[in-house]
Amino acid sequence: MSDNQSRTHSVEEMRFRLLIDAVVDYTIYMIDPDGIITSWNAGAKRFKGYEEAEILGQHFSRFYTEEDRLAGLPQRALDTAIGEGRFEGEGWRVRKDGTHFWSHVVIDPIIDPSGKLLGFAKITRDLTDRKMAEETLKQSEQQFRLLVQSVTDYAIYTLSPDGRVTNWNLGAQRIKGYRPEEIIGQHFSLFYTPEDRAAGEPQRALEIATREKRFENKAWRVRKDGTRFMAHVVVDPIWGETGTLLGFAKITRDITEATQAQQALEQTREALFQAQKMQAIGQLSGGIAHDFNNLLTVILGNLEIVRKRVGDDPKVTRLLDNATQGAMRGVSLTQRMLAFARRQELKSESVDLPGLVQGITGLLRSSLGPSVTLETRYAPGLVPVMADLNQLELAVLNLATNARDAMPKGGKIVISAKTGDAHDQSTLHLASGDYVCLSVSDSGEGMDAATLASAKDPFFTTKGIGKGTGLGLSMVHGFIEQLGGRFILKSQKDVGTTAELWIPAATAASVAKPVIESAQPPPVEQLCVLVVDDDSLVLTSTVLLLEDLGHRVISATSGAQALEQFDNEQHIDLLITDMAMPKMNGAQLAQAIRFFKPGLPIILATGYAERLEGFAAKLPRLSKPFTQLNLVEVIALAMK
Template sequence: MNNETVNPTASTGHEQRFELLVASITDYAIYMLDPEGHVSSWNAGAQRFKGYEPQDIIGSHFSRFYTDEDRAAGLPQLALRAARDEGRFEGEGWRVRKDGTRFWASVVIDPIRAPDGTLVGFAKITRDTTERMTAQEALRESEQRFRLLVQGVTDYALYMLSPQGLITNWNAGAQRIKGFSEDEVVGSHFSRFFTEEDRAAGLPELALQTARSTGRHESEGWRVRRDGSRFFAHAVLDAIRDEQGTLIGFAKITRDISEQRKAAESLEQTRNALFQAQKMEAIGQLTGGIAHDFNNLLAVLSSGIDILHAQQPGSTANRVLDSMRRAVERGALLTQQLLSFARQQPLAAATHQLNTLVGAFEPVLRRAGGPQVSFLFDLAPRLASVSVDEARFEATLLNLVVNARDAMPDGGTLALETRNVELAASQIGALPAGRYVCVTVRDTGTGMAPEVVARAFEPFFTTKPVGKGTGLGLSQVYGFIAQSGGDVVIETALGKGTSISLYLPAVEDAGPADAGLPPLRSERVLIAEDDKLVMAVACELFETMGYEVLTAPDGVAALRILERDSDIDVLFTDLMMPNGMTGLELARAARARHPGMKIIIASGYPQAALQHEEPGSAEFSFVGKPYRLADLARHLRATS
């Protein structure tokens, strides 16, 4: 049997001390509620928070501390029910002081039960957390404003990376610039935006390493969009660390500067073109002056040789004089070349269709290229006319073909192209805006280094061995084209061949063609051919030379066209055609109706055999099959 007895006095003292402890707490409102929620005790903290004296509040229902809207929603009753049924209620919300002001409260309600489990009331602890809530709300609003700011920026890609370089967020600017939606990129590595060559070189890892060690990495380079296209980017990568200095990620800012880079490159090209033009102008003036003086000296020498030759007829000294004359003639040719570069050589300019000149000169160009060079001619149809010196233009083409051949010692492909182009102001050198004809000679040879290109048009500059070239070829080309109002552009790279493009101003067709050449105005040709494939080729050839083309499938249809249309300049017909009328019969009928019309008959038979079979056929011009552009051009020039 336990003889211990409980000292009622000690128990009472312990309860008094606990009551004093609770009553003296001022940071928490600690008070009791009866089972129905009426306040039954009130401590100093409750008085400080809520403004009520004990006598003002004890016996009142605790719901008076709630806002009107919370009371209307039944929150006080829900809190008591949760505490009673679940053993505890915890929550936060606005509460009302005696003076009507509000504060943000953190609330805990615990049920108090007797030893037999009977509910005798509730213990309620409330703390004023307004400052903490206000700070959190301010932080939330600040973060929200920052998110809105970042998302509102569309000129920059702004996003975050993890310490490993994984994308953690994505703004609207990033989506606009790079084309990816947020769902497509978050969680992936930012290296996906780099080009394959930059990834292979380890540039993404280098950027992270630099930003990690120095705090920042700034760079420019090509980046890749979602559709595979590239843009030139300026990128900044900043390391982000917490208060302890631990790296928590990176901030990435990227801007598309493709347009700025393009503008800067255009400005640099314009400056280079201006410098090149000024340099060539200065060299031209110097060269022209020297050539004029040299010509005067040669004139004196030439006259002296003539006098000596006349005074000593039959003399053995004449052999020496002949050698001197040949040297003077070579010197005179050299001065003509120099004057050509200096643009001081008069030009016999006339309006020409360059496809026609190229076609007529094609055999010479092929012979100059040699057997190891494969020629490709790509002549644009309906090419505009230009004003050029025909002989000098042919010499220019020959110069370029010979240079291309020499750049392909083991053979290769040489392409000659013509195109109509529309240029903006200063797009090519200092040429004004307008319509131009571009003639390009393209080879698959050794190419040129940049330092060679920079001097390519200078007189006497050559990379060929001694005795293999004078260095005047390209200088003559440049001088002639510049004097004709155009410009020359070289595109080349070592081991990748060279393209030299001649730009000449297009001119309006002015009257009939000169010297019997194919049309400078838009003349009309009627082609009679029953083979559709042959017809298509013939149409293409004549359109290339600038003709307006009419077609007929046989002689009968062609004759009907000639009967109703008298404004046809050329008849080009196949010899053998269906439906009872041969090409020769069509030619005779056309000649009877239009005596001035040019008529060309195409045939696979040798002309001698044809004349034997068809007496009188010699009055027409015959072209053998298969025919080329040069063949047609030659027959058109010769046909009256």
């Protein structure tokens, strides 16, 4: 080699050394074939902490951890570099101060042209920050995976882009019943109901999630055992960094119990609303019926007096009869309204149901017509019931008439009765005691669900304008409820309707009272009668009826005015007072009079059945509207 070549080589070597020494982000040094360090750059000094003078001549294995040295990793790295022409790997290394750092290591063998191994070039890069970030990410992923797997109240799993299950947590296993090995790889549409699959719901969910970045709904899903549950479902798409759809994250929660609880709450609210509505309508109907009864009392009373005074003119008599019939229709209507409002005065007695039906069979057959067949069925050992005989007859006639109207082409009506059992009582929430079920069934048109739901509402009718009051079933309902029983209506469109009356059974001590027509009571001697009513028309009518009977009558329009009359008139023989009056009602007036005239006969006139207690509950009642004969009867009873 010439002097010029030598100088050139020396210059290049110096430049190369300067270049390597200038690198501070990489550890670059040389080791001989035995692993002894022969060179050291600035990067090696910065990373590992050794000065060049401290480390030259030392074995490179001192940078390895004790565990790696004992495992022979330093020599294995050199052997790999020789055998494969290069070694590359990552691992923990040790600085001078004993701290560890994560390094990326490359070892290349240095071989001269003759093939002799001169040593190794070793480059090390500190990747501790990256390693720690990876460890943190790994730990986070492990914790997240552990968290997801630990959740048992939610089904959390992922889907491939085409909808196949790719993982499965414990919540999914608990809620849906599948183990991971059974479900991973299956299409998630397996959880949908057959009708939802047929409607394309699974694919629609993925399409909406992809398009709108989220899908959420509530619907029925199917478990492994085939049972259904109400699920709240959320589907989110998973996108890669390049915008590629990687799959979907799916969270499902079983909300069956919550849904049922909500439905129960809604039903309770609806029942409360219905009860409040019916109570309000009942109060309104009762009030209207009371006012109607006052009007009818006036009309019927005056018609009676007119009839007595017009003589025997047939034309006038016909007009009076027609007016009386119209008024009696009003009486029937108010009775229905009071029955619905449960404010009708009931006379409960022991009633034999077969006997009751037998007694009205002739009337039933004539009203049903030839195209309707009537059949009766009674369970053996049937016990009597406690009911108002007349009102129960009216209820049966009403139900039979409705059944007839539901069979315009004819059919069969079955009236049956059976003894209720404990299951019936529990299902219907009846009070303790025994009950008998009297039912009226037809084979008619039946009702759909909407009609059935409104059938017992007052003034609801399907018979058309002018063909029904809409109070028939509501009257039956109010009457049975007032007895302490239940009215159950069952119907199916094009199959028929069954009306069930659950009536309290009569006790062993109850005795059925035969209906005996009472003879007209003998006339009472002339009395001085004080009549009290806040309705001037009713007051006038009552006074006229009493005067027509020969009594001397004093009137008052309030309780306070009535008390004043006792100061003016010392010889009052009888008090007839309206029950419903402002400020002081009839019961309060009777209680006040009792203190200074305890033996005075008192009659309470009422448009509906008020609940009275104590002294007033024992007083004779005069139900509005009343006739002159009713007055004669109640006066005779009071004056005993």
